[in-house]
Structures are given as structure tokens and as C-alpha cells.
Amino acid sequence: MSAILRKGVGPVLSTSVEYHGFVYLAGITADDLSQDVTGQTQQVLDKIDAALEEHGTDKTRLLQAQVWLKDIRDRDAMNKLWTAWLPQGGAPVRACVEANMADPRHLVEIMVTACR
Numbered sequence: 001m002s003a004i005l006r007k008g009v010g011p012v013l014s015t016s017v018e019y020h021g022f023v024y025l026a027g028i029t030a031d032d033l034s035q036d037v038t039g040q041t042q043q044v045l046d047k048i049d050a051a052l053e054e055h056g057t058d059k060t061r062l063l064q065a066q067v068w069l070k071d072i073r074d075r076d077a078m079n080k081l082w083t084a085w086l087p088q089g090g091a092p093v094r095a096c097v098e099a100n101m102a103d104p105r106h107l108v109e110i111m112v113t114a115c116r
Contacts, residue, residue, distance in 0.1 A: 002019060002020055003019075004017060004018070004019045005017070005018040005019070005055075006018075007054065008026075013026050014026065015051070016051055016054070016055065018055050018116075021115055021116045022063075022113060022114070022115050022116075023052060023055040023057055023113065023114045023115070023116065024113050025048065025051050025052070025111060025112050025113070025114075026111060027066075027068070027109040027110065027111040028044050028047050028048055028051070028109065028110055028111065029044065029101075029103075029106045029108070029109045030043035030044055030106070030107075030108070031043060033103070033105035033106060034105075036077075036107070037069070037070075037071075037074040037077050037078055037107040037108055038077050038078075038080075038081060040106070040107045040108050041077070041078045041081045041082070041108050041110075042081055044108055044109070044110050045081060045082070045085045045110075048110065048112055052112075052114055055114075055116065056116055057114050057115065057116045058114075059085065059086065059087060059090070059114070060087045060090055061114045061115050061116065062086075062090065062091075062092040062112055062113075062114050063092050063093070063112075063113045063114055063115060064092050064093050064094070064112065064113040065092045065093070065094040065095075065110060065111070065112045065113075066094070066095050066096075066110070066111045066112075067082075067094065067095065067096040067097070067108065067109070067110050068096075068097060068098075068099040068101070068108070068109040068110075069096065069097070069098055069099070069107065069108055070098070070099070070100075070101050070104070070106065070107045070108070071098065071107070072096075072097070072098035074107060074108070075096060078096075078108055092112070092113075
């Protein structure tokens with residue numbers, strides 16, 4: 001049986017799980033909630049890069065992404081950073097929806113799956 005590697009294990013969730021060469025990240029949010037959607041998106045993308053690196057992979061290996069925005073009208077601003085961050089020709093499948101956030105100061109949350 002293959003091992004399941006969990007990081008950042010808490011009572012409700014793990015921050016990441018790796019199994020059979022697939023890396024699943026929990027929804028990632030910004031730390032500095034005083035920033036606008038652009039600032040928060042940049043923080044989230046930086047945190048995704050770091051989390052993937054911990055598992056020996058990177059954004060060139062993305063398979064899937066789920067994006068939640070507090071206000072869907074922020075989609076263009078978020079997409080500007082998202083598309084600049086993605087490797088050329090390496091866009092994953094993705095959903096992007098408006099959602100109520102657990103903390104109303106969160107403007108964006110992104111969850112990704114990648115392979116090693």
C-alpha cells in the first residue's frame with residue numbers, strides 16, 4: 001500500500017497531502033488581509049509556489065485549480081496575476097466562482113492539485 005504524506009496536519013484539515021505522486025493543496029489564502037485582491041492574489045500564488053516546492057514539484061506540473069473570489073467582479077484583476085504566473089501553455093483545468101469567505105477580509109482563496 002502506498003504511503004500518504006500529510007503536512008500541516010490539524011484537527012480540521014491538512015495543508016497538503018501527497019499520494020502516488022499527486023500533490024493536493026488545501027485552499028490557500030493571504031496572510032496580509034489589509035491588501036486588495038491583487039495583493040492578496042500575489043501572496044496566495046507565492047504560498048502555492050512554496051508549498052509545491054516542499055513536495056518537490058512546481059507550477060509547471062499543475063493539473064487543477066479552484067478559485068474562490070469574495071466578489072466575482074475581481075476576476076479580471078486576479079486573472080491578470082494568475083495568467084502572468086502560469087507557465088506558457090501550462091494552464092490547469094480551473095473553476096472560478098464567487099463565494100462567501102470564512103473571514104470577510106479574505107478576497108481570494110485558491111486550491112490546486114499538481115503532480116510530481
